[in-house]
Amino acid sequence: MAGRFCVSLTAAKNDPDKATVAFVVANAAVASDQETLVFLSTEAVRLSQAGYADDIREEGFAPLRELMENFVKAGGKMFVCSPCFKKRGLSEGKLVAGATVVGGAKLVEFLAGGAPCISY
Amino acid sequence: MSEPELSDPARLEALRRSVAALEGGPCVACGRALCGHEAVTCVVMGLGTAQRCLSCLAIGLGRPVEELRAGVHEHVSHRECFGRVWREADGRERDVAHCPWAAVQAGRSEAPRVLAAAAADDDAPAAADASWDAGDTGCGELVLELRRRLARLAPGQVLAVTATDLGAPQDLPAWCGLTGNTLVTNRHPNYLIRRKKER
Numbered sequence: 001m002a003g004r005f006c007v008s009l010t011a012a013k014n015d016p017d018k019a020t021v022a023f024v025v026a027n028a029a030v031a032s033d034q035e036t037l038v039f040l041s042t043e044a045v046r047l048s049q050a051g052y053a054d055d056i057r058e059e060g061f062a063p064l065r066e067l068m069e070n071f072v073k074a075g076g077k078m079f080v081c082s083p084c085f086k087k088r089g090l091s092e093g094k095l096v097a098g099a100t101v102v103g104g105a106k107l108v109e110f111l112a113g114g115a116p117c118i119s120y
Numbered sequence: 121m122s123e124p125e126l127s128d129p130a131r132l133e134a135l136r137r138s139v140a141a142l143e144g145g146p147c148v149a150c151g152r153a154l155c156g157h158e159a160v161t162c163v164v165m166g167l168g169t170a171q172r173c174l175s176c177l178a179i180g181l182g183r184p185v186e187e188l189r190a191g192v193h194e195h196v197s198h199r200e201c202f203g204r205v206w207r208e209a210d211g212r213e214r215d216v217a218h219c220p221w222a223a224v225q226a227g228r229s230e231a232p233r234v235l236a237a238a239a240a241d242d243d244a245p246a247a248a249d250a251s252w253d254a255g256d257t258g259c260g261e262l263v264l265e266l267r268r269r270l271a272r273l274a275p276g277q278v279l280a281v282t283a284t285d286l287g288a289p290q291d292l293p294a295w296c297g298l299t300g301n302t303l304v305t306n307r308h309p310n311y312l313i314r315r316k317k318e319r
Binding site: 079081082083085086092100101102103104105106108109112 | 290295
C-alpha cells in the first residue's frame with residue numbers, strides 16, 4: 001500500500017543546492033509510488049512563482065524548473081506556506097502548476113496520520 | 121444620511137431605482153441574493169456597490185443580527201421616504217424564509233440566528249450562534265484562535281467565521297477534518313463551523 005512522504009524545503013536562490021536536492025528526493029518519492037508533498041516555507045516560497053526557478057541549475061542535476069514540473073506531472077503536490085507567502089509580497093496569480101497556498105493545518109493534516117518528512 | 125422628501129417625487133424615484141438595482145443581486149461577501157428589505161438597508165447605509173445581506177452586514181459591523189435587523193426596521197419606520205420603499209418591498213416578498221424581516225413578521229419561532237448563505241444547490245441555509253471576523257489571520261494563529269472561540273460554544277452550536285487568508289480555503293476544511301468539527305458551509309471568505317457534539 002502506498003504511503004505518504006513529505007519534503008520540507010526552506011531554501012531557494014539563497015541555497016540553490018538544497019532547493020535542487022529537495023526536488024530530486026521528492027521525485028524519487030513520487031516515482032516510488034508515494035503520495036508526495038513538498039512543503040515550501042520561508043525563502044522556498046519564492047519557488048512557487050512562475051519564472052523564479054528558471055535560472056537555477058546545479059551541476060549534475062536537471063534544471064530545477066524541470067525537476068519541479070516533472071514532480072507535479074508525476075502526481076506530486078506543493079504546499080506553499082501562507083504567512084511566508086504574504087510576508088514576501090508574492091502573487092497568487094503567478095503560482096506554478098501544482099502549488100497551493102495553505103496554512104499549518106493543511107500540512108498537519110498530511111503528516112498527522114504518520115508520514116516521514118525530510119527537511120532541506 | 122440624506123432623505124428624499126415625499127414632496128420630491130424625483131428623489132423618491134431615485135431611491136426606488138437604487139433599491140431595484142440591488143434587490144436580487146448577490147451579497148458581495150457570500151453571494152446570497154438580497155431580498156428587497158436588504159436592498160433598502162444597503163441604500164439606507166450608503167453601501168453603494170458594496171451590498172451585503174443582513175447576516176454579512178452584521179458580521180462586518182460586529183453586531184448581533186437580531187439587533188441590526190430591529191435597528192434598521194426602527195430607523196426606516198420613522199422616515200417617510202425609506203418607510204415608503206420598505207413597505208413597497210413588503211409587497212414584493214414572496215419567500216418568508218429568504219427575508220430576515222418577513223420571517224419575524226410571520227411569527228416564526230426559531231431562536232434569533234444569523235442566516236447565512238448556502239450554495240445555489242444547497243439545502244436551506246444554516247444558522248450561526250456566534251460570529252468571528254478573523255481578517256487575514258492565517259496558519260497556526262487562525263486555527264488556534266478558532267479552537268478557542270469554538271470551545272466557548274455549546275456542542276452542536278455554529279460559529280460563523282470570516283477569514284480572508286489565502287490558506288484558509290485549505291486549512292479550515294483540514295482543521296475540521298482533523299478535529300471532528302463540521303464545516304457546514306465553505307464559501308471563502310465565509311465559513312460556518314459546527315462544534316462537535318462530544319469532546
